[in-house]
Amino acid sequence: MGKYCFGIDVGGTTVKCGLFKTDGTLIEKWEIPTRKENNGDQILPDIADTILKKISELQLDKTEIDGVGVGVPGPVNDKGQVLCAVNLFWGFKEVTKEISELTGLPSKAGNDANVAALGEAWKGAAAGAVNVIMVTLGTGVGGGIIIDGKIVAGSHGAGGEIGHANMNHEETEECNCGNCGCLEQYASATGIVRVARRVLDSSQEASVLRSVTSLSAKDVLDAYKEGDSLAVKIMEQVGEKLGGALAIFACVTDPQVIVIGGGVSKAGQPLIDCIEKYYKKYTFSACKNTPIVLASLGNDAGIYGSARMVIKED
Numbered sequence: 261m262g263k264y265c266f267g268i269d270v271g272g273t274t275v276k277c278g279l280f281k282t283d284g285t286l287i288e289k290w291e292i293p294t295r296k297e298n299n300g301d302q303i304l305p306d307i308a309d310t311i312l313k314k315i316s317e318l319q320l321d322k323t324e325i326d327g328v329g330v331g332v333p334g335p336v337n338d339k340g341q342v343l344c345a346v347n348l349f350w351g352f353k354e355v356t357k358e359i360s361e362l363t364g365l366p367s368k369a370g371n372d373a374n375v376a377a378l379g380e381a382w383k384g385a386a387a388g389a390v391n392v393i394m395v396t397l398g399t400g401v402g403g404g405i406i407i408d409g410k411i412v413a414g415s416h417g418a419g420g421e422i423g424h425a426n427m428n429h430e431e432t433e434e435c436n437c438g439n440c441g442c443l444e445q446y447a448s449a450t451g452i453v454r455v456a457r458r459v460l461d462s463s464q465e466a467s468v469l470r471s472v473t474s475l476s477a478k479d480v481l482d483a484y485k486e487g488d489s490l491a492v493k494i495m496e497q498v499g500e501k502l503g504g505a506l507a508i509f510a511c512v513t514d515p516q517v518i519v520i521g522g523g524v525s526k527a528g529q530p531l532i533d534c535i536e537k538y539y540k541k542y543t544f545s546a547c548k549n550t551p552i553v554l555a556s557l558g559n560d561a562g563i564y565g566s567a568r569m570v571i572k573e574d
Contacts, residue, residue: 269562278563308362327366329566331375335417340369377404379565384557389516397524449477481527503538521555
């Protein structure tokens with residue numbers, strides 16, 4: 261094991277970068293813009309450039325660096341190849357090969373949600389656990405599954421795509437992925453608003469939500485926490501879909517901990533309670549007491565997980 265490693269989290273607007281000690285101590289973190297023009301052809305060279313500058317600035321010896329881990333928003337196979345990352349305008353991209361050639365350092369790449377899960381399992385809300393499910397509730401629903409301390413990426417890099425588990429075979433509206441009835445259509449920030457509009461349209465019941473001009477998931481969750489009866493009905497539907505999905509995944513992976521992250525998780529314990537109610541209802545008896553906890557690393561989960569991927573074991 262070397263002394264240092266880099267964790268990189270590629271987002272649609274910025275690339276988050278972290279220099280770590282291999283014991284998990286974050287030495288420094290910074291961001292650079294994600295340059296998406298020309299099909300994002302400068303993203304990896306920019307990452308390599310900022311790493312090499314940091315090595316030079318701190319006068320580090322490359323032999324002391326275990327490598328560069330990179331989390332990207334798209335499926336990543338076990339060769340570190342991205343087949344497509346639409347938000348970066350990438351088609352096929354050999355991420356690890358390119359980063360290693362540009363920096364002269366070993367490299368590994370992973371899907372950003374999987375990498376965030378690894379970060380939470382290493383130094384976050386699930387620290388010390390080797391079997392973890394993490395779900396991130398944001399604009400979409402991301403997921404990551406860690407088994408025996410390693411990311412489950414699968415054959416096509418689609419392991420842990422919890423957001424695209426089909427939770428309603430009767431759904432007629434399409435998800436962004438082209439299928440109908442995905443968890444993302446109910447439990448993401450946009451999904452919660454979608455469920456809310458349906459409930460509001462099908463009921464005459466009074467609700468503070470009727471006076472909101474541009475409805476958001478935060479509006480729904482705030483009303484839910486205040487006990488608004490329609491907001492409670494909305495979140496019961498969301499909780500049932502999400503708790504039910506986690507119950508299915510738990511039957512397959514039997515995690516020690518389930519972690520909930522992403523912007524929607526800022527609703528806190530009331531959201532956890534809503535999910536847990538249905539998780540316990542639907543899951544296998546041996547998994548019923550699995551704790552469901554809020555993520556703790558926030559936006560840093562990706563850099564922690566990326567760094568963890570490249571640390572050599574003693």
